[in-house]
Amino acid sequence: xxxxxxxxxxxxxxxxxxxxxxxxxxxxxxxxxxxxxxxxxxxxxxxxxxxxxxxxxxxxxxxxxxxxxxxxxxxxxxxxxxxxxxxxxxxxxxxxxxxxxxxxxxxxxxxxxxxxxxxxxxxxxxxxxxxxxxxxxxxxxxxxxxxxxxxxxxxxxxxxxxxxxxxxxxxxxxxxxxxxxxxxxxxxxxxxxxxxxxxxxxxxxxxxxxxxxxxxxxxxxxxxxxxxxxxxxxxxxxxxxxxxxxxxxxxxxxxxxxxxxxxxxxxxxxxxxxxxxxxxxxxxxxxxxxxxxxxxxxxxxxxxxxxxxxxxxxxxxxxxxxxxxxxxxxxxxxxxxxxxxxxxxxxxxxxxxxxxxxxxxxxxxxxxxxxxxxxxxxxxxxxxxxxxxxxxxxxxxxxxxxxxxxxxxxxxx
Numbered sequence: 347x348x349x350x351x352x353x354x355x356x357x358x359x360x361x362x363x364x365x366x367x368x369x370x371x372x373x374x375x376x377x378x379x380x381x382x383x384x385x386x387x388x389x390x391x392x393x394x395x396x397x398x399x400x401x402x403x404x405x406x407x408x409x410x411x412x413x414x415x416x417x418x419x420x421x422x423x424x425x426x427x428x429x430x431x432x433x434x435x436x437x438x439x440x441x442x443x444x445x446x447x448x449x450x451x452x453x454x455x456x457x458x459x460x461x462x463x464x465x466x467x468x469x470x471x472x473x474x475x476x477x478x479x480x481x482x483x484x485x486x487x488x489x490x491x492x493x494x495x496x497x498x499x500x501x502x503x504x505x506x507x508x509x510x511x512x513x514x515x516x517x518x519x520x521x522x523x524x525x526x527x528x529x530x531x532x533x534x535x536x537x538x539x540x541x542x543x544x545x546x547x548x549x550x551x552x553x554x555x556x557x558x559x560x561x562x563x564x565x566x567x568x569x570x571x572x573x574x575x576x577x578x579x580x581x582x583x584x585x586x587x588x589x590x591x592x593x594x595x596x597x598x599x600x601x602x603x604x605x606x607x608x609x610x611x612x613x614x615x616x617x618x619x620x621x622x623x624x625x626x627x628x629x630x631x632x633x634x635x636x637x638x639x640x641x642x643x644x645x646x647x648x649x650x651x652x653x654x655x656x657x658x659x660x661x662x663x664x665x666x667x668x669x670x671x672x673x674x675x676x677x678x679x680x681x682x683x684x685x686x687x688x689x690x691x692x693x694x695x696x697x698x699x700x701x702x703x704x705x706x707x708x709x710x711x712x713x714x715x716x717x718x719x720x721x722x723x724x725x726x727x728x729x730x731x732x733x734x735x736x737x738x739x740x741x742x743x744x745x746x747x748x749x750x751x752x753x754x755x756x757x758x759x
Contacts, residue, residue, distance in 0.1 A: 355652075359644070363735055364388070373706045373740040378523050378551060378684055378713075378731035380573045382388040383633075384684030387576055390636035391629050396509060399625040402628055403602050403619075413628050420631035421437075421618070423638045428568065430585050434617040437584040437591075438631055443473035444548040445569035445584035446517075448621065449546055450477030451545070452594040453515065457544060459617035460486035465494040465543070467500060467529070468721045469522045472714040474548045478672050479518045492518070493721065497675045498527035505534050509682070511541045520552035524715050524729070526675030527550070528655075539564070550574055554733075555653060555682055557646050560585055572630060581630030584621070591617055598623035603660035644734070652734040654679045656741060660732065661685070663745045668759070669752060674723060683732035686713070689748070692755050694728040700754050706740075 360366050362384040366374065374382060385446035393417060402413035421436045430436060439445045458464070464478050468491045482489040490509050494500050509516075523527050535545040547565040552558055560568050567590070572581040586594075596603055596614055601624040605613040614620045642650070661678025664670060669690040674681060689697055698710035703728075708730045712719045719725055730744055745755045753759060 355722050359643035359735050369433040371705050373743045375730040376707050376709050379709055383574050385394050385638055387633050393578050394629050394632045417628045417631050420635035423635045424583055427638045429466050429561045435498050435585055435588050437618045437621045439582040439584055441571040441582035442569040445582050447477045450598040451483040452597050454485055456594045457514055458485040458487045462487045462514040463728055464489050465513050465516045467518045471523055499526035500670055509541045510591055515544050517546035519548045524550050524686050524713050526681035527675055572634040574644045577634040578630050581627050581634050587681040596620055649734045653683050655685050656732045657681050660741055667749055686727045686729040692751055694726045697728045697751055699749050703748045706747050708743055708759055
């Protein structure tokens, strides 16, 4: 693709995003935290609230039926997007964090006993770590940690060495929100199953950036958020194999998740409603459906090409900046658009503040991964994260701004 063709494509894509198109002065490079929303998503949600808003699932009147159809159509769209076998395996939550908490509570109660082991990686976001700490404490289980090599990779040999007959659950990130490295989950899931262990995948950073097919990967559960993949905040997904979900107790109670209630007891609705207590977020589901349609329209080939191109270029340009250290893989494409770094002598918060003064939006801190920061012997870092709608011009603005950070902090280079 020529430079002119790429710039023309940049313009076409960015016009779909009102905030980006309306504020060209901003270089938004915090996509691992949340993504911007295309107009099609915003319009779909607006249409729902203007024309179809009602409490779904229980109402027999036409408006409620339309709301129910919109909600269940979104569920089918999610099922197809991730390659699940049945809509009964798709549970709507608020976000990936809630999905993982649901699993730690319900799967923990169903499948963990005293002395059992839970295996996770040191790279996990706190949302895939703290719930398992709590589950281990509640069930008398032992939480064990896989540690990667210096680039963030976990080898098959390392993975096998940490499994034991007591390992009942394995839960790991697909793509690290700090290092950008992708775990070989298809291999790890197969090995876990050979060991008699269940395999849980945190797809918060992978589902928005690479095709994820739960049937091909053969994971038992998958959690992800809508807001990291162009959809609104407040809608997330938990996929689970039907036969496993049926064995798990509900996480929350009330609303549509009941079948029958008496003074003494209650029985639960069929899947997936068994795990969807209270009034559901139809507007969020509609937005997620529209986001999936946007992904389908643009196509994975285009998304992958654009993000890999930016990742390779970012690695090349950022690596050339003096005093800057990039965490994670040496191969730019292996970062999947996530570049976490430090600058010698400058606190990450100061880096972020200086870049903000240049209208370059990045993130600083521990990125909800304090055990990984401790493992890598750095208390905090700065992170720039790209999406397919970002451009080479925005990358150049990032590089120029970072290049001037030490000078702005008073260093004499």
